[in-house]
Amino acid sequence: GQQVMQIPQYQHVQEGEDFTTYCNSSTTLSNIQWYKQRPGGHPVFLIQLVKSGEVKKQKRLTFQFGEAKKNSSLHITATQTTDVGTYFCAGSGGSYIPTFGRGTSLIVHP
Amino acid sequence: ETGVTQTPRHLVMGMTNKKSLKCEQHLGHNAMYWYKQSAKKPLELMFVYSLEERVENNSVPSRFSPECPNSSHLFLHLHTLQPEDSALYLCASSRGTGGGDEQFFGPGTRLTVL
Numbered sequence: 001g002q003q004v005m006q007i008p009q010y011q012h013v014q015e016g017e018d019f020t021t022y023c024n025s026s027t028t029l030s031n032i033q034w035y036k037q038r039p040g041g042h043p044v045f046l047i048q049l050v051k052s053g054e055v056k057k058q059k060r061l062t063f064q065f066g067e068a069k070k071n072s073s074l075h076i077t078a079t080q081t082t083d084v085g086t087y088f089c090a091g092s093g094g095s096y097i098p099t100f101g102r103g104t105s106l107i108v109h110p
Numbered sequence: 111e112t113g114v115t116q117t118p119r120h121l122v123m124g125m126t127n128k129k130s131l132k133c134e135q136h137l138g139h140n141a142m143y144w145y146k147q148s149a150k151k152p153l154e155l156m157f158v159y160s161l162e163e164r165v166e167n168n169s170v171p172s173r174f175s176p177e178c179p180n181s182s183h184l185f186l187h188l189h190t191l192q193p194e195d196s197a198l199y200l201c202a203s204s205r206g207t208g209g210g211d212e213q214f215f216g217p218g219t220r221l222t223v224l
Contacts, residue, residue: 030209041217042112042217043153045212045213048210048212088153097155099155100152101152
């Protein structure tokens with residue numbers, strides 16, 4: 001079955017430093033979604049990428065979808081304490097229900 | 111608020127109890143999901159319903175029994191649970207199950223099995 005690997009599992013940064021989480025699939029994806037879960041909260045949808053090589057930005061967040069549509073990344077520039085949480089990728093292959101990665105927990109030290 | 115509500119928010123139960131978790135979505139979506147989230151494991155998909163029909167069951171033990179009476183409501187009936195079933199149970203909904211549909215999550219039910 002489809003597997004989605006996400007690294008790292010945890011990342012500690014000083015406020016102001018950059019952060020990146022990576023997502024890799026064992027199969028070609030039709031699209032990939034990213035979610036954020038704040039501590040004590042529930043996952044909230046951030047964005048969806050569909051096209052090969054696609055890059056999307058949301059303020060300090062940059063999302064990329066690989067050319068082969070098997071990997072993706074989320075990069076946060078100049079982290080803030082409000083960025084704390086767990087970031088999940090979820091990949092799907094066509095009509096299949098998305099498979100979530102393990103998530104990367106971001107800890108920002110002020 | 112995401113338009114998906116879950117009750118109760120917290121539940122403590124003994125291994126011999128029977129309880130039910132409830133999820134309701136007010137978004138007009140056709141698909142609903144149950145996920146289990148525990149400390150050391152990723153989001154585990156348990157059940158998926160599309161238009162009130164179960165479309166996926168990821169080998170979940172029979173002590174978990176889902177029910178979807180209509181496209182707005184989803185239940186998870188629990189009986190004779192084990193301590194390792196303690197986790198956050200999340201409900202989600204989406205427009206469809208086409209893979210490209212954003213999932214809207216409820217706040218979850220924090221379950222503790224004693």
